[in-house]
Amino acid sequence: MAHTFSLIDPIKRSLTIHILILELVILSFFTLNAYAKVDNLSKLLGVEESKAHLYEAKGPDWTCLDGSATIPYEAINDDFCDCADGSDEPGTSACPNSKFNCRNIGHISSFISSSRVNDGVCEPECCDGSDEYDGKIKCPNICKETNAEYTKKLKELEKLRAQGIRIKKEYIEKGRKIKTKNVAELNRLEIELKAAKIRVKEREAALKKIEDSKTDTEQLAPKGNRERMKKIHERIIALKGDVTRLHEQIDTLLSILKDMKNNHNQNYHDMAVKTAIKAYDEFLEEYNKDMETEDGDEVEENYEDTDDDIPDKETPQIQEPSEPTYQERFLEMLWEIKDGVLELFGLQSKRYYSSSSSRDTPKELTAARDAFEEAEQEQKDIENHIDEIKSKLSQDYGLEYEFAALDKYTYSLCMFGSATQKSNKDHSSTDLGNFAKWFGAESSNDPRYYTRMLYEDGARCWNGPARSVKLYLECGADNQILSVSEPEKCEYHMRMISPAVCLDHNNDQNNHNNGHKHDEL
Amino acid sequence: MKLLFGNLKFSKESVKTKFYLFYLLYFIVSALVVTAVKRQDFKTCEQSSFCKRNRAYADKLTANHSLIxxxxxxxxxxxxxxxxxSGDLINSENNLIFIFELHLLEIGAARIRINEKNPLKPRYDKAKDWALIQDPSYTLEYTLIPSKPDVTSLSFGKERKQAVSIYHSPFRVEFLVNDVPxxxxxxxxxxxxxHLRKQDAPGLVDQSNSENDQVIEDENDLDKGLWKETFNGKEDSKPNGPESIGLDISFPGFSHVYGIPEHASSLSLKETRxxxxxxxxxxxxxxLDVFEYEVDNPMALYGSIPFMMAHRKGASAAVLWLNAAETWIDITKNKEDKHRLSSLLGFGKLTPTSTSTHWISESGVIDVFAFLGPTTSDIFYQYGLLTGFTALPQSFAIAYHQCRWNYLNQEDVAEVDESFDKYDIPYDVIWLDIEHTDGKKYFTWDTVKFPTPEKMQTNxxxxxxxxxxxxxxxxxxxDNYYIYKEAKDLDLFVKEPDGRIYDGWCWPGSSSWVDFTNPSAQEWLIKKFAFDQYKGSTEHLFTWNDMNEPSIFSGPEITMPKDLIHHGGWEHRNLHNLYGIAYHSATSKGLINRSNPPRRPFVLSRAFFAGSQRYGAIWTGDNFAKWDHLAIATPMLLTIGISGLPFSGADVGGFFGNPDTELLVRWYQAGAFQPxxxxxxxxxxxxxxxxxxxxxYTGYIRDIIRERYALLPLWYTLFHEASTTGMPIIRPMFTVYPEDEETYAMDxxxxxxxxxxxKPIVNEGQTSTEVYFPGNEIFYDYFTLKKVQGSGKVQIEAPINKIPVFLRGGNIIPKRQRIRRSSAAMRTDPFTLLVALDKFGKATGSLYLDDGETYDYEKGHFIHLQFTFSKRKLISKxxxxxxxxxxxxxxSISSVRVEKIIVLGLDLKPKHIFADCIDCSKNSKRELQFGLPTTNLANAVIIKGTDLLITEEWVIEFS
Known part of the structure; x- marks a missing residue:
């Protein structure tokens, strides 16, 4: 149902208003010190135009709109609540459940709760000032100004929305392209994966063939070595993983402690907390110092470690993304020297054997092995890539994929990634959470569904919950975080504008009407 | 996703990791093991040397009956x-002379003061300057009663019903009413x-007849804290040595005593020995500022009122131990009365329990008031005449307050404010905690968060x-903080014993404390509330005094060291319990003085003392979102209320922790019926x-807040009553049914x-409760208006949306049924009278109203109506x-009507109801419309009183 206004007979309307104005004049005439006695209010006061006919006198009695009671017609708007549905008091505050209609001629009529009638406050919803008529306060009619402002704002909003929608269309286009591209990429990769898998099998077979063709004694050692190498390789990777994890845990713990230090209740002199904070400070100092000097220490530690566990200098073969570091080069040098010395004295230990045996492996074998490993790696890479694309494709980028274009669009909030809080003071940053879901509405079909994002499971607060962010999106011509607040500890609210949430006019109109329909019921 | 600590460099392989991790875990685990209150932060009697000495002294006398x-x-x-x-006393153990004075007071009380006759230097005696409104006048209505030579007896009061006997040896004073002690x-x-002494002088009591070595050892141990005490590593230098006072006060024949707030304890006080x-x-x-205090505990809390009341059938009595130093009170109850009283009382088989109390203060003089009743309301009045009645608050102050540590900024405030409107929940006051300031510098604003405070307040x-x-x-x-600078320049801060300004730790970090016992500091602070001084304040802004025990994080027991020096050279130990009232007083006066003509202040304080009721409201401090804290709020507030301070409340929801929905709803329901x-x-x-x-749930909370608003006329009338008679606003059962012993311990x-x-519901999951309906009276369910069936203990349904509230037959209560967004918006709304008849078809009630803001009521600008219903006539006079x-x-309210009158319990349904004016010449008799609701109400008659004015006298007849 479309919302309409100014459809009724203008003469009748102006009549009502005149009565009202007349009353107001009389009322204010009587009101010197005391508040006005509101006798004989118009029976139509507070009635919306479309229901005016229900309040016409059709005899001495009148029946409540819900049919619950019949009362004297005079009891309408007599400032006493007779009807259960409040329908007998549309113009007073007598019934708690009734609504007062401000006609707001020249603007849009609206309803206020009966409790706002004659409460001494000029309601912004009633630009005609009709809500205050008992003389406590004089509310001027500002409908003309209100309407002008409203129209202006509406235009601005319209402009902004048009702009936003244009950009959103681009986003949708972009999103589609990304999606198409990803789907295509996925198809391509899946084909490649098949090929890669075949290649791995082939090369594995080839390698096996070469290895099998070797004599037992000679082949055992390198094979054993190879197994061992593989294990060591795996172990190193595992250890690296461990170390990274431990570092992450240290990060988390440090963040918890930092939080505790900053946010603990000073009011409460808990020695345990104080001791912990002191120890944390000391620890941090020590730790930072260590971090600075660690490079030097590490060589030695690595040396000791490798002396026992790592049999040869093939370590560098383990894929490093960057050039060998100083430590690694130093280590290699040590191994060179060690090997050289041992060789010199003819003291080839078993270990030396095994390490050197790989060097002595025939080129053919090495090549086969390299080829196999390469194929294996290739397969892994493709698999990773596929996973990545799949996860992107499964991400909820909105009804029309409009948010895909914003992925990795970083503020201090990384859309669909994590939210972080960066300190301007010490450049430290705190994890506020990771994208969890949309929650603007119950159903994802509701366009409002895509106006609120939840980021959760951020760094835990001292004595509190894990940090989380609620991101509220509004229509705007660009992407901008408007404000960030922390209404309760560790729960952040961000307001952001983005074209991606601009709804086109038709949708919005529907919503608008729904709202009014609801009001009218 | 690399986050956290950008300033730290991490190497890839460090074996130290595990080591660090271990320590970090250790710190965290040890930090997380946090119990509630840290009892060890606060002294026990054993750890407070004067308490220990006096208790030991009491034990010695109790153990050996030959000792007197x-x-x-x-x-x-x-x-x-x-x-x-007046007269002199001698202590036969050290031959020191003391003077005593017994004042017979006009207010129906007596006062006894005991001091050293020739003290080494004056003992502190200024608690009275803060607690009393003036030195009470003496009565000349007394007669000497002839008695034995070693007893001096007088009867006093107009009818000479009160008497006092002073027994000379040993010194003992007995107060009697109608010849009953x-x-x-x-x-x-x-x-x-x-007595005050030099350090080399002998100890507390002569030990000439010490029985055995053990005793000597104990007494040497007792001597330890005489000249220096250390608690939790903090030293009290005690340059004046021991100076405590102790006295036992007995209430013969009384099995219940009440009062001495503030403790998280029961209404009827428990024994302690x-x-x-x-x-x-x-x-x-x-x-003291006790973090996460425990319930059911005699530990000290934020406020102190050394007032105790005793009650039994036919008699009530009370004492005020006027002392502001650290005070301990032991309570014992005797099943048999050793002191010849049982026969006198004539209770026959029912030998009453007597209650004896032992009052111990660290310093000062003995200054005790005895209020002789005979009823509890007499005592409330007598105590009010002495320490002042509660100030009549602005009407907004008794409506609903919304507070949080902290509303973050102006946008947050605006949003909360709008949300109340949006959800149609009324509220009157929004509060800003410490974060609103610039770095916890009070009287300043954080201008980033609150750039336009005046505008915010106007909105x-x-x-x-x-x-x-x-x-x-x-x-x-x-030095850049004007408040600090001014106070320093005016030399207003509390000092160290060596004369330096004391420097302690509180919210802003290193801080100093203004000595509000200094008259110049009072004057200074009062001025600081002027609108041109407190920038960003408007007449919509009021004040909250927190941390005024004072709370000092670095101090002993989280408060001020006792050996600090106040105005006049007095040590803090003498006046500790006054610090809060001194601050509250200046703040309150500051708010009065900032407007011309003056307006009533509103100041909430956490610390309090006898007399704090003159300055505003108090609350029970930092409670916990737990059911037992909800439960304890009732006895705590009742106790504070009967101790002359009726304007009190407990934080709804509980300050610490997160209440679940049920607890929060129940807490709102209870809070809506607390002052x-x-x-x-x-x-x-x-x-x-x-x-x-x-x-x-939001609906349940909305309903009960709205009910509070509907009842504001009743609350305001009760505040007026409290401000003129001293009657508590919420009242223990025993004050309403003083003859019903069942009610004496009911809290x-x-x-x-x-x-x-x-009866608030204070247990999780509870949906029904036993309510005690005293006497053979009629009670009506307040919400359904149905008559309660039965009397005595009755099981009552209490689903989550309902708090058991009952209207007592015989009462007429004024209500306003139109609920607006704030109490101010309701001030010209019509009234509804709820008339609940008793079994004789009678009821009474009253309504007091004024502008709710100014002091114009003192000049007669108010209305005070008496409603009476009897013989089928309702009269408003x-x-x-x-x-x-x-x-x-x-x-200004001449057009305000009584829109509705609901009469419950009328035996015969009326055929016609007529209204007429009283003492008016014109013939104004007219018939009123009324309805008889078909629902199962208690014979309710609902009158549509469209033209009954609240400012006219009228009579309504039911024929």
Whole structure:
């Protein structure tokens, strides 16, 4: 149902208003010190135009709109609540459940709760000032100004929305392209994966063939070595993983402690907390110092470690993304020297054997092995890539994929990634959470569904919950975080504008009407 | 996703990792093991040397019946003149002389003061300057009663019904009403005044007849804290040595005593020296900031009122131990009365339990008031005449308050304010905690968060709402902070013994404390509230005094060291419990003085003392979102209320922790029936504004807040009553049914005024409860208006949306059924009268109203109506001049009507109802419309009173 206004007979309307104005004049005439006695209010006061006919006198009695009671017609708007549905008091505050209609001629009529009638406050919803008529306060009619402002704002909003929608269309286009591209990429990769898998099998077979063709004694050692190498390789990777994890845990713990230090209740002199904070400070100092000097220490530690566990200098073969570091080069040098010395004295230990045996492996074998490993790696890479694309494709980028274009669009909030809080003071940053879901509405079909994002499971607060962010999106011509607040500890609210949430006019109109329909019921 | 600590470099392979991790875990685990209150932060009697000494002294006398009090009246020293009986006492153990004075007071009380006759230097005696409104006048209505030579007896009062007997040797004082002793002093001989001495002088008591080595050892141990004490590593230098006072006060024939707030304990006080369900420590009065306090505990809390009341059938009595130093009170109850009283009382087989109390203060003089009743309301009045009645608050102050540590900024404030409107929940005041300031510098604003505080206040002020900001007594040490600078330049700070300004730790960090016992500091602070001084304040802004025990994080027991020096050279130990009231007083006066003509202040304080009722409201401090804290709020507030301070409340929802929805709903229901109604929450808690819970819970909270608003006329009338008679606003059952012994220890249900019986639900999952309906009276369910079936203990349904509240037959309560967004918006709304008839078809009630803001009521601008229903006639009579042209208030509401009258319990249904004016010449008799509701109400008649004015006298006849 479309919302309409100014459809009724203008003469009748102006009549009502005149009565009202007349009353107001009389009322204010009587009101010197005391508040006005509101006798004989118009029976139509507070009635919306479309229901005016229900309040016409059709005899001495009148029946409540819900049919619950019949009362004297005079009891309408007599400032006493007779009807259960409040329908007998549309113009007073007598019934708690009734609504007062401000006609707001020249603007849009609206309803206020009966409790706002004659409460001494000029309601912004009633630009005609009709809500205050008992003389406590004089509310001027500002409908003309209100309407002008409203129209202006509406235009601005319209402009902004048009702009936003244009950009959103681009986003949708972009999103589609990304999606198409990803789907295509996925198809391509899946084909490649098949090929890669075949290649791995082939090369594995080839390698096996070469290895099998070797004599037992000679082949055992390198094979054993190879197994061992593989294990060591795996172990190193595992250890690296461990170390990274431990570092992450240290990060988390440090963040918890930092939080505790900053946010603990000073009011409460808990020695345990104080001791912990002191120890944390000391620890941090020590730790930072260590971090600075660690490079030097590490060589030695690595040396000791490798002396026992790592049999040869093939370590560098383990894929490093960057050039060998100083430590690694130093280590290699040590191994060179060690090997050289041992060789010199003819003291080839078993270990030396095994390490050197790989060097002595025939080129053919090495090549086969390299080829196999390469194929294996290739397969892994493709698999990773596929996973990545799949996860992107499964991400909820909105009804029309409009948010895909914003992925990795970083503020201090990384859309669909994590939210972080960066300190301007010490450049430290705190994890506020990771994208969890949309929650603007119950159903994802509701366009409002895509106006609120939840980021959760951020760094835990001292004595509190894990940090989380609620991101509220509004229509705007660009992407901008408007404000960030922390209404309760560790729960952040961000307001952001983005074209991606601009709804086109038709949708919005529907919503608008729904709202009014609801009001009218 | 690399986050966290950008300033730290991490190497890839460090074996130290595990080592660090271990330590980190260790720190965290040890930090997380946090219990509630840290009992070890606060002293027990054993750890407070003067308490220990006095307890030991009491034990010695109790253990050995041959020992008697060494204090006696010096022969012929007694002089009786103009209502004062004075004389000298001698302590036979050290031959020191003391003077005592007994004042017979006009207010129906007596006062006894004991001091050293020739002290080394004056003992502190200024507690009276803060607690009393003036030196009470003496009565000349007394007669000497002839008695034995070693007893001096007088009867006093107009009818000479009260009497006092002073027994000379040993010194003992007995107060009698109608010849029955009700209060005795030094009955057990615990009177002990540690005289001021030089350090080499002998100890507390002569030990000439010490029985054995063990005793000597103990007493040497007792000597340890005489000249220096250390607690938790903090030293009290005690340059004056021991100076404590002790006295036993007995209430013969009384099995229940009440009062001495503030403790998280029961209404009827428990024994502290053995017995069933007793405490091991005495009740302690020492204003302290106790973090996450425990319930059912005699530990000291934020405020102290050394007032105790005793009640039994036919008699009530009370004492005020006027002392502001650290005070401990032991309570014992005797099953048999050793002191010849049982026969006198004539209770036959029912030998009453007597209650004896032992009062111990660290310093000062003995200054005790005995209030002789005979009824509890007499005592409330007598105590009010002495210490002042509660100030009549602005009307907004008794409406609903919304607080949180912290509303973050102006946008947050605006949003909360709008949400109340959006969800149709009324509220009157929004509060800003410490984060609103610039670095915890009070009287300043964080201009980033609150750039335009005046505008913010005006925006809520338009809707009739107010704002409260916190102003604490710790002053940040910062020469660029004008408050600090001024106080320093004016030399207003509390000093170290060596004369340096004391420097302690509180919210802003290093801080100093203004000495509000200094008259110049009072004057100075009062001026600081002027609108041109407190920038960003408007007339919509009011004040909250927190941390005024004072709370000092670095101090002993989280408060001020006792050896600090105040104005006049007095040590802090003498006046500790006054610090809060001194601050509260200056703040309150500051708010009065900032407007011309003056307006009533609103100041909430956490610390309090006897007399704090003159300055505003108090609350029970930092409670916990737990069911037991909800439960304890009732006895705590009842106790504070009968101790002369009726304007009190507990933080709704509990300050610490997150209440679940049920607890929060129950807490709102309880809070709506407590005098000060404020929701508050700690900064670490989840948001809990009423609309965050969703329906039906938000609806339940809305309903009960709205019910509070509907009842505001009743609450305001009760505040007026309290401000003129001293009657508590919420009342223990025993004050309403003084003859019903069943009610004496009852503290889980109470009355609002005399008309509403309330039993808050304080247990999780509870949906019904047993309510005690005393007497053979009629009670009506307040919400359904149905008559309660049965009397005595009745099981009552209490689903989550309902708090058991009952309207007592015989009462008429004024209501306003139109609920607006704030109380101010309701001020010209019509009234509804709820008339609940008793079994004789009678009821009475009253309504007091004024502008709710100014002091114009003192000039007669108010209305005060008496409603009476009897013989099927309801009459509204004015207790004051209504038609006076000078009564501007009455004129301003001259068109306000009584829109509805609901009469419950009318035996015969009326055929016609007529209204007429009283004492008017014109024939104005007219018939009123009425309805008889078909629902199962208690014979309710609902009258549509469209033209009955509240400012006219009228009569309604039911024919």
């Amino acid at each position: 009090s060494p204090y006696s009246v010096i022969q012929d020293s007694i002089i009786i003149k103009d209502g004062i009986i 009700i209060i005795t002093l030094n009955d057990r001989g615990f009177l002990n005044i540690e 053995g017995g069933d369900d007793s405490y091991s420590d005495p009740y302690r009065l020492y204003n 809520i002020g338009i809707k009739g709402r107010k704002m409260v900001t916190i102003v604490d007594p710790h002053i940040k040490i910062d 000060f109604f404020r929701a508050h929450a700690h900064i670490d808690t989840k948001r809990r504004e009423p609309w965050l819970f969703g329906d039906p 889980d249900q109470f009355f609002v005024g005399n008309s509403l019986l309330v 004015s207790l004051s001049v209504l038609n006076n042209d000078e009564n501007l208030y009455a004129q």
